[in-house]
Amino acid sequence: MAPTYLITAANGHIGTRLVPLLLSHPSQPTLVLPTSNAARLTSSLPADVDKSRVHVLEGSINNDPAFVDAALKNHNVTAVFLCLTGSDELFTTFNFLDSMRKSSTVKHLVYLSAASDLSLEAQQSGILKDIYCAHVAVKFIVEAKIMRGLLPRDQEGGFSWTILGPTLFFGNDLMVQREMLEEGVFDAPLGSKGVSRVSEDDVALATVKALEDDGKQWGGKKIMIGSLQTYANQKTAQLWSQALGKEIKPILSDKASLDGFEQRFAKKASPAWGRDVRLMYELFEAMPFGITEEQYNEQVALLGKEADSYEKFVEDTGKQWKQ
Template identity: 55%
Template sequence: MAPTYLIIGATGNIGRPLVSLLLSHPSQPTLVLPTSKPAEQLTSTLSPGHDISRVHAIQGSIQDPNFIDGLLQTHGVTGVFMAMTGDNELFTTVNIISSLERSKTVRHVVYVSSCGNYSLDAMRNGALKNMNAANVAPKFFVEAKFKYGVAPRDDISGRGLSWTVLGPTLFFSNDMGVKQVMLEHGVFGQPLGSKGVSRVHPQDIALAGLKALEDDGQRWGGKKVMVGSLKGYTDEETAKLWSEALGKTIKPTLSNQAGFDACETGFSKFAGPAWGRTLRLMLEQFAEEGIMMSEAEYQDQIALLGKEPESYEKFVEATANAWKEA
């Protein structure tokens, strides 16, 4: 029997490629896509040639637990993918988990967190010391809820819920936000520090989501899988890559008071001051700690994806060539 997946975040950088992958998958899953926009607008963005008869785009708010309850029951959802963000991320996520636990059909959930060790032992050893970014901090509680507060699935009784957590690093696509600054001013507009930041293609996160949904908790249930490059890129290395690809000098934005101030001010102009400060705090943590994964974590990722992750160097080169040709 073909699975039915609820995809939360279907219009985002991860959700869009995941939906495309699922619609091309031989298991022919049915997809339930909650949307705050008119359902017709969402389905119109799907790639030509996809069988949209298996897509149920339903208008409503994921912040409404009754809406989520209705989707799970009406469509007999068997698996859930959650890529959450926004001001109410923790509030909404906890309510959704509660709905999943009460569901009689949902077997497995895949949750997109962030790269890092968010265990209780890690927190006791200082993992929260530099964790002030409001878009990352909720993920500590959500991971703890899955690990310590959700009854594991019992295939005999049919009760409980299995889960897989994905821990992506810094998206390749974030660089698109500093395109204008690079081309017009010769500056990579995000201070990444000198400790090293792993990078990840959203397509790889989507592929990890597909594989984890397909696995249904058999191998990867109860585990967190990091997704990204083994290498960490410093501000100097990142600026050098873009310089070589664009054929012009690109200077890094340094991780100092001036660099953080400029980044916060720029981001606040279009995302608002709360998100401007959140981005600044995240970048300050990168400068203090970096964001990396171990060799063992990297190998787990390869085992899940079935391939090496996409190359950041190749992304920079291809993107720069596209900009030059435009």
């Protein structure tokens, strides 16, 4: 019997890559796609996909737990992909977990978290001491809930989970396109320690593999997704300089530079998000953000290929922008 997957954020950076992959998968899964704007999501679906296997449901997963309950029950969902962000991420995630707990059909969860060891053991070692970034800190709580007590069915072997831990997305660079082209500045303070980068395509592929696996090989595991090499501010600016054929300068991670970045990001999003993203970049200056060789090899085993190249992404994107 073909599986039925509920996919959150189907119109997001991961979802727009994930949905076509799943609809072309040999297992022919049915997809349940909750959204606040059904017309927009439906219009964004590829024209050549089998839409008979797609159920676009309009409602709020953030504010209406009963909507989630009904989506799981009415469509006999067998697995869920949780890709959530926002100031209400904790509420929404825990309401989802509660809905899954009450479901008689959901047997597997794929949760998109963040790279790094966020375990209780890491917390006991003091990792939280310097973390004030809320959209990172929430992942500690959710992972602990999933790993230590998601559902009573855990103990009976009737439920499984896989956590994916991506590093910093390639696509984040697209948000500073104007600054690079018009001002010659890479307006993201990546710091001097080095940051691993990950393609959204690889995250989507990892999600497909984890859903398809259904907990058999990758159940009960967290798989880091990203490049083995890390990229600090100077190296990143150098790559973009080469790709664009013009000098691109990095911004530093000193107080004045971070203050300025926070103010600019607040105008793009909100003051709260300006502060939260600034706090994330402070972490990148305080410590490297990467994965180990063992974690990289585990990723390759899941993906069935090497991770996408950040250098190639920069090179290809630079060519497109120059055109």
